[in-house]
Amino acid sequence: MELKKTVHFGAGNIGRGFIGALFSESGYHVTFVDIADQIINQLNEQKKYEVKLATDKQESTTIKNVSGVNNITHENEVVELIEKATYLTTAIGPNILPRIAPLIARGLTERVYQADDKLYIIACENQINATDILKEHIMENLDEDTKERLDGRVYFFNSAVDRIVPIQENNDTLDVLVEPYYEWVVETTENIPDVKGMTIVGELAPFIERKLFTVNTGHAVIAYLGYLNGKTTIDKTLASEDIAIQVQETLKETGEYLVKQYGLSENEHHKYIQKIIDRFKNPYLNDGVTRVGRAPIRKLGPEDRLVRPATEAQKAGLAFTNLAKAIAAALLFDYPEDEEAVKLQGMIRDKGIAKVLQEVSSLPEDSEITKEVMKQYEILKR
Numbered sequence: 269m270e271l272k273k274t275v276h277f278g279a280g281n282i283g284r285g286f287i288g289a290l291f292s293e294s295g296y297h298v299t300f301v302d303i304a305d306q307i308i309n310q311l312n313e314q315k316k317y318e319v320k321l322a323t324d325k326q327e328s329t330t331i332k333n334v335s336g337v338n339n340i341t342h343e344n345e346v347v348e349l350i351e352k353a354t355y356l357t358t359a360i361g362p363n364i365l366p367r368i369a370p371l372i373a374r375g376l377t378e379r380v381y382q383a384d385d386k387l388y389i390i391a392c393e394n395q396i397n398a399t400d401i402l403k404e405h406i407m408e409n410l411d412e413d414t415k416e417r418l419d420g421r422v423y424f425f426n427s428a429v430d431r432i433v434p435i436q437e438n439n440d441t442l443d444v445l446v447e448p449y450y451e452w453v454v455e456t457t458e459n460i461p462d463v464k465g466m467t468i469v470g471e472l473a474p475f476i477e478r479k480l481f482t483v484n485t486g487h488a489v490i491a492y493l494g495y496l497n498g499k500t501t502i503d504k505t506l507a508s509e510d511i512a513i514q515v516q517e518t519l520k521e522t523g524e525y526l527v528k529q530y531g532l533s534e535n536e537h538h539k540y541i542q543k544i545i546d547r548f549k550n551p552y553l554n555d556g557v558t559r560v561g562r563a564p565i566r567k568l569g570p571e572d573r574l575v576r577p578a579t580e581a582q583k584a585g586l587a588f589t590n591l592a593k594a595i596a597a598a599l600l601f602d603y604p605e606d607e608e609a610v611k612l613q614g615m616i617r618d619k620g621i622a623k624v625l626q627e628v629s630s631l632p633e634d635s636e637i638t639k640e641v642m643k644q645y646e647i648l649k650r
């Protein structure tokens with residue numbers, strides 16, 4: 269019997285180590301779409317790879333029924349894949365979504381005039397409403413007739429993805445080391461085909477905010493303070509008592525907002541925070557502070573893991589001093605190999621902190637958060 273088909277944009281860590289692996293284990297043929305020819309060629313030659321768990325035993329699962337296509341050199345093939353897929357997912361980085369939208373739009377244009385089968389599109393990125401954002405970019409590339417034909421044929425669902433997959437030490441192999449834990453929450457009220465490990469909810473906001481403002485906020489605090497203190501990995505940074513306390517204090521601030529906003533149980537949320545911190549301590553992941561801190565301009569965005577909880581806490585009359593300290597630490601991330609870090613440092617030199625926070629984080633120059641960040645910045649710089 270022919271396997272159901274899914275097409276996944278981004279054959280990187282989350283693509284191979286999480287989303288693509290779940291589809292393969294659910295009986296799909298997974299075609300990864302990527303610009304990295306080495307990965308595409310390996311996928312097509314080997315047709316399988318291993319997902320290894322970051323534990324002392326390193327249990328391993330073979331992921332089969334996989335192939336790859338380059339979306340720059342083989343556009344027509346990608347269009348054909350989109351015509352035949354049941355799901356279309358991405359894990360490519362939020363900044364890349366606008367670049368793949370025109371090709372997805374081409375695929376949809378071909379598809380909706382040929383078939384009534386349903387296609388489900390889900391962006392699996394660390395960004396609130398990433399699928400909505402992808403959808404907007406796709407819509408900009410469709411004519412009015414095609415847009416109308418999407419109705420009942422193409423569905424867009426937001427999602428939250430949680431699994432720590434570090435940069436892989438050996439780039440010559442497709443195998444991926446991942447943490448054992450994972451959570452994939454998809455927002456829909458439709459009755460959609462089963463995918464192993466996918467949790468369906470009617471309202472995503474509490475899930476994605478809880479995840480983004482706990483896992484990602486906590487991770488970012490460790491990464492930026494670790495970097496400032498000359499540490500290399502997340503687990504080694506967390507071994508520093510001062511930083512461990514700082515993480516707890518920051519997550520107390522995001523926690524107070526989350527509990528208030530979504531009526532979460534304080535006790536349950538406290539347990540959730542401790543579980544996340546235990547995940548960060550995994551010594552087998554060897555997860556670099558520069559990976560977790562990557563792209564600081566994106567991470568300082570108004571809707572992202574540091575600024576949004578601070579602005580929401582301020583609006584709700586809650587504390588945000590530790591979040592301000594985390595923002596200050598992000599502003600001090602001057603890692604020369606990170607394009608955004610280099611750009612951010614240039615902006616700070618040219619304009620100063622207050623203007624940068626206005627431009628990057630939409631924080632008014634005279635806001636209380638900006639004032640606190642500036643204070644913390646001077647302290648941390650020393």
Ligand SMILES: NC(=O)C1=CN([C@@H]2O[C@H](COP(=O)(O)OP(=O)(O)OC[C@H]3O[C@@H](n4cnc5c(N)ncnc54)[C@H](O)[C@@H]3O)[C@@H](O)[C@H]2O)C=CC1
Pocket residue numbers: 277278279280281282283301302303304339359360361362364367368392393394429430431432433434
């Ligand atoms: N690594 C992790 O632990 C987690 C990552 N995420 C999110 O998943 C997304 C992907 O992250 P990773 O897998 O870690 O990144 P990655 O860098 O390992 O993978 C991204 C892949 O996208 C490909 N790519 C880049 N530009 C492209 C283009 N124009 N067309 C086609 N392919 C292109 C790259 O070649 C790469 O293979 C990000 O949004 C990240 O925030 C979410 C949860 C966990």
Ligand SMILES: O=P(O)(O)OC[C@H]1O[C@](O)(CO)[C@@H](O)[C@@H]1O
Pocket residue numbers: 394429430431432433483484485487488559560561562563
């Ligand atoms: O993938 P991003 O958004 O650059 O941020 C890194 C973060 O995402 C994760 O990769 C997974 O949620 C974390 O490891 C980290 O908090």
